[in-house]
Amino acid sequence: MPILQPIGRTFLTFLAAVGRLSLFAANGLAHCIRPPLYLRLIGRQMIDIGYYSLPVVGLTAIFTGMVLALQSYTGFARFAAESAIPNVVVISITRELGPVLAGLMVAGRVGAAMAAEIGTMRVTEQIDALDTLATNPFKYLVAPRLIAGITMMPLLVCIADIIGVFGGYVVSIYKLGFNPAIYLKNTIDFVEFEDVASGLVKAAVFGFLITLMGCYHGYNSKGGAQGVGAATTNAVVSASILILCFNYFITEIFFAV
Amino acid sequence: MSAPTNAxxxxxxxxxLSKSFGPKVVLDGLDLDVAVGESVVVIGGSGTGKSVLLKCILGLLTPDSGSIKIDGEEVVGLRGKNRDRVLRKFGMLFQNAALFDSLPVWENVAFGLIQGSGMDLTEAKKVAIEKLASVGMTAEVGELSPAELSGGMRKRVGLARAIATTPEIIFFDEPTTGLDPIMGDVINDLIVKCVQELGASTLSITHDMASARKIAHRIAMLYHGKIIWAGPVADIDRSDNDYVDQFIHGRAEGPIQMQVRAG
Known part of the structure; x- marks a missing residue:
C-alpha cells in the first residue's frame, strides 16, 4: 500500500542511521583502549571540556540550587514541611539537576564546538590529509574527545553538586532564616552514597553522548559552511535529546522499585 | 622536465578502475601506469573524476571494481597497519593545502615525522625548518598559524609537508589553482626541483596546461571515466585527438560538452 511506503522508508532510514552511529561509537571506543594514545591531545581536550566549562556549569548550578530552595520553601510551607528543604535540595541536585543541567550546558558549549571543528576539518580535506599522513582520524580526533568527555563530566558534575547545594544553602540561610549548622547537618545526614554515585555515572554517560554526537556529526558533515552549520545544530539537538532519554533509563536502573 | 631513465x-x-556514486559513473574501467621516477599529469575538466582517482589510490574511497598496485602490491581493500605502511610511501599536496588549523606551520610540516615516524619534537622541528627553507620560507614562518598565511604560502607549506617524510610517491591535487600566474610558476618550479631531488614518482591532477607542461613527463587525459589519450608531454600538441585539442586550447566548441550541474 502506497501509504505504508513512506513509513517503511523512514523506519529503514532511521535503522540505518542507528547502525552507522553504533559502528562509529564502537570504532571510537575501540581506539580509546587500543594504544598508542595521544596524551597531549587528551590533555588539551580535558582542559577544553573540564576547565573551560566550569564557569557556565558553576553559574547554572548555583542559580538552580538557589531557585530550588526558594520554590521548595513556597510549596513546603503550605504543609509546614520547611525542614525538608535541605533534603530536597541535595537529592534533586545530586541525582538529577546537577548531571542533567551540566550535561545540557556542556552539550551546547562543547558538542557544538566539536562538531564545528571536526566538520570544518572534513570539508577542508584536513581529515583526508590526516589519513594520507598515516594517522588514523579516529585515534587522533575522536578517541581523545571521548576519553576527555567520559572522565571530565563526572568531575564537572561533582563541582556542580557542591556549588548547587551551596546555592540552596545561601538562600536558605540568608533569605529564609534557616540555622546554618542544622541545614548542613540535615544535608550531610540525608544524602547517601548512591545519590551522588548515580549522578556521577549519569555524568560519565552524558560526557560520552555529548562528545560522540559532536564527533559523529562533525565527521560526517558535507557541503561546505551550510553542512558544518547543520552538523553543529544536529550535534547539540541529538546530544540534548539523548541526555534526557538516557537520564530516565539510568534512573530506572539505579532506583527501580 | 626530462624523462626518467628507468621508466x-x-x-x-x-x-x-571503476567508481560510481549512485547512478553517476565517475571512473569507468580506467587504466593508468606511473613508472619509477616518472611525473604523470592527469588533465580533464571539472567533475571528470580526477580527485576521485587520487582518493581511490590513497584508499580514501573504495573503488567498485578494478586493481591498484603500488610497487606490485595490491592496495585495494588494505586496512590497518598494512595500509599505514603503504601510505608512508606517499606525500600529498591538497588543492587548498589542507593545513591543520590547530597546529603552527612547523608542526604541520613535521606532522608525518612526529605521528608517523615517531621522531622527537626537537629533531622534527629542525627537519621542518629545513623543508620550509627548501620551499623558500624562513624559520619565522614556522611559528605562524596557517590562518596567517596567504594562498601561495599555504601551497608552499603544503608542499613542504608533502616532501617532509621523503616519500617515494607524491600526489599534487590542482597545485596552481587559485594562485596568480607568477606564484603558480613558482610552485611549478618548486615541484620540479623537489621531485628531482627526491627522485619520487608523481601523479598530478590539474586543468592548468602551463603547469602540466612544466611538471609532466607524460600527460593523460581523463574523460567520461576513462583515459582517452596518454603520451609524452612533447606530443600533446600533435595528439590527433579532438577532445585533447579542445581541452588544451580551451575552446568552448568541440566534442566536449560542459556539464552545467555538478554530479
Whole structure:
C-alpha cells in the first residue's frame, strides 16, 4: 500500500542511521583502549571540556540550587514541611539537576564546538590529509574527545553538586532564616552514597553522548559552511535529546522499585 | 622536465578502475601506469573524476571494481597497519593545502615525522625548518598559524609537508589553482626541483596546461571515466585527438560538452 511506503522508508532510514552511529561509537571506543594514545591531545581536550566549562556549569548550578530552595520553601510551607528543604535540595541536585543541567550546558558549549571543528576539518580535506599522513582520524580526533568527555563530566558534575547545594544553602540561610549548622547537618545526614554515585555515572554517560554526537556529526558533515552549520545544530539537538532519554533509563536502573 | 631513465619499472599500476556514486559513473574501467621516477599529469575538466582517482589510490574511497598496485602490491581493500605502511610511501599536496588549523606551520610540516615516524619534537622541528627553507620560507614562518598565511604560502607549506617524510610517491591535487600566474610558476618550479631531488614518482591532477607542461613527463587525459589519450608531454600538441585539442586550447566548441550541474 502506497501509504505504508513512506513509513517503511523512514523506519529503514532511521535503522540505518542507528547502525552507522553504533559502528562509529564502537570504532571510537575501540581506539580509546587500543594504544598508542595521544596524551597531549587528551590533555588539551580535558582542559577544553573540564576547565573551560566550569564557569557556565558553576553559574547554572548555583542559580538552580538557589531557585530550588526558594520554590521548595513556597510549596513546603503550605504543609509546614520547611525542614525538608535541605533534603530536597541535595537529592534533586545530586541525582538529577546537577548531571542533567551540566550535561545540557556542556552539550551546547562543547558538542557544538566539536562538531564545528571536526566538520570544518572534513570539508577542508584536513581529515583526508590526516589519513594520507598515516594517522588514523579516529585515534587522533575522536578517541581523545571521548576519553576527555567520559572522565571530565563526572568531575564537572561533582563541582556542580557542591556549588548547587551551596546555592540552596545561601538562600536558605540568608533569605529564609534557616540555622546554618542544622541545614548542613540535615544535608550531610540525608544524602547517601548512591545519590551522588548515580549522578556521577549519569555524568560519565552524558560526557560520552555529548562528545560522540559532536564527533559523529562533525565527521560526517558535507557541503561546505551550510553542512558544518547543520552538523553543529544536529550535534547539540541529538546530544540534548539523548541526555534526557538516557537520564530516565539510568534512573530506572539505579532506583527501580 | 626530462624523462626518467628507468621508466620500465612501474610504481603505480591501475587496471579497470571503476567508481560510481549512485547512478553517476565517475571512473569507468580506467587504466593508468606511473613508472619509477616518472611525473604523470592527469588533465580533464571539472567533475571528470580526477580527485576521485587520487582518493581511490590513497584508499580514501573504495573503488567498485578494478586493481591498484603500488610497487606490485595490491592496495585495494588494505586496512590497518598494512595500509599505514603503504601510505608512508606517499606525500600529498591538497588543492587548498589542507593545513591543520590547530597546529603552527612547523608542526604541520613535521606532522608525518612526529605521528608517523615517531621522531622527537626537537629533531622534527629542525627537519621542518629545513623543508620550509627548501620551499623558500624562513624559520619565522614556522611559528605562524596557517590562518596567517596567504594562498601561495599555504601551497608552499603544503608542499613542504608533502616532501617532509621523503616519500617515494607524491600526489599534487590542482597545485596552481587559485594562485596568480607568477606564484603558480613558482610552485611549478618548486615541484620540479623537489621531485628531482627526491627522485619520487608523481601523479598530478590539474586543468592548468602551463603547469602540466612544466611538471609532466607524460600527460593523460581523463574523460567520461576513462583515459582517452596518454603520451609524452612533447606530443600533446600533435595528439590527433579532438577532445585533447579542445581541452588544451580551451575552446568552448568541440566534442566536449560542459556539464552545467555538478554530479
Amino acid at each position: 620500465a619499472a612501474q610504481k603505480i599500476e591501475i587496471r579497470g
